[in-house]
Amino acid sequence: KAGVTQTPRYLIKTRGQQVTLSCSPISGHRSVSWYQQTPGQGLQFLFEYFSETQRNKGNFPGRFSGRQFSNSRSEMNVSTLELGDSALYLCASSLDVKGDLSPWAGYGYTFGSGTRLTVV
């Protein structure tokens, strides 16, 4: 069974550029979440998509955006890159069949390997 696939693994970009990261969830998983991980802040929630709809969004500026396609693959985009955007970006998929994240369901995350973004 294939896991969560994130591409690319590494990126080096210049300030002011934009970047698009891709995530293919586990087959059958319709929920995809994105997190930013930095040494000081830990895992910070960016957004969550389910069936092509953004259900939740974290406290990040509008430069961070995302979308999900009908095959559940997701992309996130960061425009006008800043030095502080350097981080590991993790995608996580979840078997949230009903879309309500019932608390007793235990729909935990399976994470991808992440994309390491360096902004110079």
Next chain:
Amino acid sequence: QKEVEQNSGPLSVPEGAIASLNCTYSDRGSQSFFWYRQYSGKSPELIMFIYSNGDKEDGRFTAQLNKASQYVSLLIRDSQPSDSATYLCAVNMESGGYQKVTFGTGTKLQVIP
């Protein structure tokens, strides 16, 4: 106040001992709780899930939940050097009609041979 708080550590325990990792959360409405393990340079992996008050055991791991005290813990019995990693507590919180998973910053565990 952070939504999910963990002691960053490092927590050092000798091999064979019990490691106790703690987590507190701010949202009383939180309903489900997860523990993830993250090895250095790797992605987090799910190791435990709990939603009812009390203890839940899985092999050498025991998760403990006390909703009244807003406290969740992870016990690792017979700790092994391979358990050395950062342990992340994650909490499902209601947000805008849906649930959002918030992570603590993690506790680094070192198991000394």
